[in-house]
Amino acid sequence: MKYRSVFDIIGPVMIGPSSSHTAGAARIGRLARRLFGRNPRQAQIEFCGSFAQTYQGHGTDVATVGGLMNFDTHDPRIKDALKIAEDIGLEVKITTIDLQGEHPNTAWITLIDEAGTMKVKGISVGGGKVALLEADGFAMNLSGDAWTILVFHKDHFGMIASVARVLADHRINIARMEMSRKAKGQEALLIIETDQEIHEPIGMQIAGITDVAQVRILPLL
Template structure:
């Protein structure tokens, strides 16, 4: 992991105590919420490695639920996230999984409502930075060093072009891009790393592009 400044090491403005166990965990869950695209009614959260061993002491459980509620890393409501989730009717269960993982700060989230669900795996790599490594069976490769856009779409001709055209219009340079699909004409996923954070107005424009189902972002 390459750090560009002392702020990468210190981490983001946040509710503590740990940039990796708190801020990073919250960001993973918030990305999962963004990918789901609506309020989360239930969550099954599987913790691995260091996350599983220290999640209560480091507030990882609060951070993950805070992320599912849509909170930012510096939102004081994170400290009451479990209570607020219950008030909002969100059922949350935590599981300490002993399976071996490539990174000690790994979490797998199964989230959904009465109609649909998704599965997201992410790792907190330090300084509040995160990587999403899997989405609904799609293996992802995100460096964690750059802002990224995750685009769920239908595998149709023109879907990729509609996204890249919008990015070019807003002068967003693509540093890395990959596309995975379940099968011809089925669910597909674009993973795009860019050189600057994506404004919400651009995100909205991407969501309205042809064949696009859902768009979320990971800021640097």
């Protein structure tokens, strides 16, 4: 097994007692916020499994909310995240759910503002590592460990080639790619992780491709 850094072995620099329940939770929240693309006005958080059983003692609640405000795992403001959220007008509701067959460290997060709503499913897999497995009905496996571009588009032939051509023109190497669609010929999501940083003009160029509805660029967590 290969590691990118010593932190993959000893875990992240963090506030809180648990790399899975605290640092992982913060990263789930932060990744959800980046996918949403703006500051939410409301956040509905549902904890499942061991998250539901220990979220107060392990600080999973404050860590998740801190992540939603883009706090890193080592940010000292995490411990006061619920109060800070109240001060800035972010309405937070935290509940627990009992769903059989889910990963033990699962959080469902619904983010809401005037422009729309997004619901994501995230899991903490240990050592501060996380994955978003679903967003608004699209299946995914998003870790935040690489620069990532998400292309929401209409499903049809040639779309992957068109996006890949833009990246190739900018000498951006594709490290991993996955496609999710709701049905043949309907809404689809292309997720591409890259070896290089993706700059905003590249995203704007991809957004100009016919039948692309939206583009999100996610930097490293």
